[in-house]
Amino acid sequence: MAVGIVMPKAGNSVEECILSKWHIKPGDKISSGDIIADIETDKSAIEVEATVDGTVLALFWNEGDLVPVLVNICAVGEPGEDCSALHPAGGGSAPAAAPAPAVAETTAPASQAAAGAATPQPVVAGATAPLSPRARKFVAEHPFVLPATLQGSGAQGRIMEKDVTEAYQTGTRLSPAAAAMQAAGIAAPAQGSGVGGMVLSRDMGQTGSSAASAAAPAPAAAAPVAASDSTDVISEQPLSNIRKIIARRLQESLSGMAQYTLNAEADVSGLLALRARIKAAGETLGLANINIGDMVMYAVIKALLKHPEMNGEFTDNVVRLHSAINLGFACDTPRGLMVPVLHQAQALSMGQMCSKVKAMAKQANDGKLNPDLLTGATFTVSNLGAFGITTFTPVLSAPQLAMLGVGKTLLRPVRDKNGEISYRDFMQFSLTMNHQIIDGAPGARFLQTLKEIIENFELVCIAG
DSSP: EEEEEEEESSTTTTEEEEEEEESSSTTTTEEETTTEEEEEEESSSEEOOSSOOOOEEEEOOTOOOOOEEEEEEEEEESOOOOOGGGGTTTOSOOOOOOOOOHHHHHOHHHHHHHHHHTSSOOOOOOOSSSSSSHHHHHHSOOOOOTTTTOOSSSSGGGGGGHHHHHHHSSBBBOHHHHHHHTTTTOOOOOOOOGGGGBBBBGTTOTTTTTTHTOOOOOOOOOOEEEEETTTTTEEOOOOOOHHHHHHHHHHHHHHSSSSSEEEEEEEEEHHHHHHHHHHHHHGGGTTTTOOOOHHHHEEEEEHHHHOOGSSSSETEEEEEEEEEOOEEOEEETEEEOOOOOOOGGGGOHHHHHHHHHHHHHHHHTTOOOOOGGGOSSSEEEEOOGGGGGGOOOOOOOOSEEEEEEEEEEEEEEEEEEOOOOOEEEEEEEEEEEETTOOOHHHHHHHHHHHHHHHHHHHHHHHHH
8 A cells, every 4th residue: 555755843843844855756666764855944954764665656745845744745655556645735746635534544644643632623613513533533633724614424414534534635734833722722724824825833823814925925036137237247046945934033033022232241351361271271171172152151051040031931921931041052054044952051061061062063064953952942142253243233033032142352451440551351242132021221230240250250160
């Protein structure tokens, strides 16, 4: 029997992935564990392995397509088998799917069934006919928007399994995250902004077709346009899917929060001297690879312990403060901005933190970091000092409350109490906050604490 291989769920928060490259074609024989495709999220690149042995019957998506998770991307079976029933709505060039509840139920991955089992039966507005047990089971295992106008084919209009199966084949699907939100009582729109109209988490709570229209694709990019001056040729490059996701999230952050930034500086002359001593000691202290950026991140963790009001999120008019410090740190990678998250950072020693940061940064740069390590940040640090930037305005990553920008070190003259002038090294800091939650004074106090910790770093290390 032909079976489907699904787009894996690359992390708890991932709803769709880009199918960047196929390693197989129809007619190829594959074995379980073979690499069949490369996929990408906005945060990492992942190889997809075959889950069954057999012959590739069809590829349902094209390279470059944005594919919802847990839907079939290809079909595998015996040569000549009919696989049209496995074709997902909105897929590539394969024939349209036909109703096939038995196949759909047997090929659905265990993770999808588990996610669906937690989804209660949707309430059908205006419908009075009950669902049969098999129909109820199908609805629970296949999250989708059940039409309010669905007519049952059973006695007294009872809704049967074949009725919901047919509705599923033509209806609007819900991503796993959207299905969980529906289970919590949040209404799903008739159509979403995902591939094939799939309802994503960002669409939940909207009505009508607003979700789909908000994400309508932009017109195709025009060919290079030559200006009247033949020496000036203007080329137009459409955004990559990954860049589109990053752009959308940053725009949503700026439009959805009242962001403001405070700037301050700290004397890091002692910190630089300590770093020089650590480097001279080599591996004796086990800290040879630590740099100034690592030391600043360690100081941020200590400051957040003293100011827990900065370590949290704001969603649905509720502020959620965390006891665990999940520290995100911005990384410049070949694929764009990525923010690995150091979970439970408050429990790490400086050496442990440094080792984890180095390992995660390398994995992010290689595109191999587990997507779950790119979510859940409660505070973020972005360091642009190495690029010569003095101060800048960080853009908050919603729903976080605050983010710290770290600039370069500047040499400044300082007059002591005797009137004598000496030169000291000062590091620049830019703290962006959500003014809906955090006023200027709490932000200023946080920067004062951070300054004190950095300027007395050795004492902080001794105290633990």
